[in-house]
Each structure stands twice: as structure tokens, then as C-alpha cells.
Amino acid sequence: MDELTPSPASVLPQGLDALQNLLGEEWEVTIQPEQTPLLHEGDKGWDAVVRITSRHDSIFTELLVDARDHITPKDVAARIGSTALLVRRVNHYTRLMVFAPWISPKTQEELRRRQIAYLDLTGNVSLRVSRPAIVIHTQGADRAPARHRPTSAKPMLTGPRAGRLVRLLVDAMPPYRATELAKYSGLSLPYVSRLLDALEDQLLIRRDGKVVTTVDWQELLRTRASHLDLMRQTNPQGLLAPNGVQPVLDRLVKRGGFIAGGEVLVTGSYAARPIAPVAVGGQLMLYVMPDPEHPRAVAKELGLVPVPEAADVLLLQAPDLSVLQRPRRFDRYWQVGLSQLVLDCLSGPGRMPAEGEKVIEFMAAEERHWRADDVARLSTDGGPGLF
Structure with a gap:
């Protein structure tokens, strides 16, 4: 694994250290052995059960930590969101928490909307527990530092080619296919397909099979503009x-x-x-x-x-x-x-x-x-x- 793309195994201990530093000496953060899994073996949506214990009165809460090397809004809307919902139904006092090297603002928003705690290694943290009372919300990097950027074959919303496709997606209502978008933008079909994949990961578009059915054109414009000067x-x-x-x-x-x-x-x-x-x-x-x-x-x-x-x-x-x-x-x-x-x-x-x-x-x-x-x-x- 390249040092620029930390593995989940390395993200977990770094995240635990960061959480311990945020809570301070009055709290103890430890990994617990799983006694009774909430889901069938092989279906778990987390990597560790983490207990946060008050050193003052021994009151504790437990978090199910899902450590990832990369996370997108689509990930949250899919399996992570389903896991969090199931966890809440089984045990109202247990929270799902995501650790990652960096979590984008849009992904953070999606996590908060689904009441999922998160922590990234740049300082973006959101954790709210009712008993014992713990509320943490800090802001870190709003753009991925170079050392935390995952290697990906998917293009980003930078450069003039991305601008052509963004304007086409905004100016025309769906449905349409990648072949149509390639034709009317003058871009290659492979490039259009890869960029659509990236946009779907960010929930900026939604597809039914190969057909684009929905475009969040307002957020698409804001996201594209964030890459421009x-x-x-x-x-x-x-x-x-x-x-x-x-x-x-x-x-x-x-x-x-x-x-x-x-x-x-x-x-x-x-x-x-x-x-x-x-x-x-x-x-x-x-x-x-x-x-x-x-x-x-x-x-x-x-x-x-x-x-x-x-x-x-x-x-x-x-x-x-x-x-x-x-x-x-x-x-x-x-x-x-x-x-x-x-x-x-x-x-x-x-x-x-x-x-x-x-x-x-x-x-x-x-x-x-x-x-x-x-x-x-x-x-x-x-x-x-x-x-």
C-alpha cells in the first residue's frame, strides 16, 4: 500500500490516538473483544468495537468503528447508512463511527444527516453521545491533503474537459446516456463514463443502469467551481x-x-x-x-x-x-x-x-x-x- 493511501489497518490506530487526544486524560479509549456480534459473521459493517470510558465514574459508551482508506457520499448512502440504521435498531445507545484519512465536506454532510459519527486524520470530527455526555465537532481540511489522496483512475472535476460535461449535465434535463453526452460534448466515451462514475460516487448524479436519471445541478456547479479560480x-x-x-x-x-x-x-x-x-x-x-x-x-x-x-x-x-x-x-x-x-x-x-x-x-x-x-x-x- 502506497504511503499516500493509508490502509484501513493503519487508519484505525491513528484514529484512536486522535480520538483519545480530543477526549483528554479523563477518558480512556480502548478496543473491545466482540462478545455478541450484531450481524452474522461476514456481514459486519465495522472493524472494531471501541469503548470510551470515563475515568471519573467508569460510565462508558461503545462505538462500532468502520475504518476506511477512502469514503464517498455514495458509500454512506449505500452500505454504511444501512449498517448504521440496523445498529440503532438493535442497540439505541451504540453508535457507528467512520474513520478515514480524509472525509470530504459533502460526505460529512451525508454522514451527519444519517446520524453517523466520523473522524478523519486532518481534524474533521463529529461525535455526539448522550450517555455519557460527549459532544465533539471540529473542522479540519476541506480539501484532501496530498498525503491522503487515494490513487484513482476516475477523473476529477478539473480542467476544460470536465467543464464541458458539467455544463451539459446542468443545461439539459435527464434522462440521457454516456453515449449521448459524449456525442454532444465532443469528449471521448471512456472519459465521460469515468467522470460519470466519479459524479455518482459523490451523489451529484444518479443512474438507473447506464441511464443518468437525476442531476443535482446546484451542487454540481458548486463542486466544479470549488476546483476553479x-x-x-x-x-x-x-x-x-x-x-x-x-x-x-x-x-x-x-x-x-x-x-x-x-x-x-x-x-x-x-x-x-x-x-x-x-x-x-x-x-x-x-x-x-x-x-x-x-x-x-x-x-x-x-x-x-x-x-x-x-x-x-x-x-x-x-x-x-x-x-x-x-x-x-x-x-x-x-x-x-x-x-x-x-x-x-x-x-x-x-x-x-x-x-x-x-x-x-x-x-x-x-x-x-x-x-x-x-x-x-x-x-x-x-x-x-x-x-
């Missing part, structure tokens, strides 16, 4: 509009979103404001084509002047042409699609994440208007629109 991935160029931002917008409207022979779309605060006003002001962010010459040509045609600071316009180079797919017309000008707008806002600076959450609220209320009812209706040119 708008200001690092778009090579922004700061510019000054000598006559103010409004003439720039007027020019975009007049030219229908095409400047210097390429597409230019509004994103960020100016794109969010018509549907989710949070605050006034902010920089005008414009996506330009992923071509080194296009930003310079756009700046010249719009009369923008490069400045080292205090820019009121930012030209962002689209890291992939999929960023520019399915644009929408809001107010008077063309801007990125709603799913792309959320990704940009949630991964942007300042108040932009709050704007992104407001856009999600708007999308949830108007889902039947912006979301296509068939993936085949989506194309690189657009899709069903709101305005």
Missing part, C-alpha cells in the same frame, strides 16, 4: 474605459456581441446583476476568444486603455470554447450562459460568490425556462432561453 485560469487583462463602462456596453449591444471578428460575452457582476442584484459597481468582465491576438483587437476596437491597476474592464481569455457555448441575451447585451455565469461568479473574487449563489436561486425558480428538456436540443450555438 477565475482570475488564475483566464489570464485577465486590466483595462480602463476612458468614457466609462456604459459606452462599452452600448458598443457591444450595437455589434451583437461580435468584436474584432470574434465573440465577446459579458460575465461576472454585470451579467449577474439583471437577474440577481447584490450590489452596484464592480468590474466589467468580458470573455474573448482563446486567441492571443483577439484581446488586443477587442481592446482597440472598444477604445480601452491597458492599465497596471484600478481597471474597470477585464478581458478574460476563455480557457476552452465551451465557455462561450449557449450564450444568453439578458438586458440588451449577450452574456455567458447561466451555468457558466454561476461557475465564474462562484470562483471569482470579492462579492462574486454571493452573486453566484443568487443566480442559483434564480435558476432554481425558473428551471423550466432555461433548462433544455432534451440534450439533443443543445448545440454550440445556443439552446432554450429566458429572454
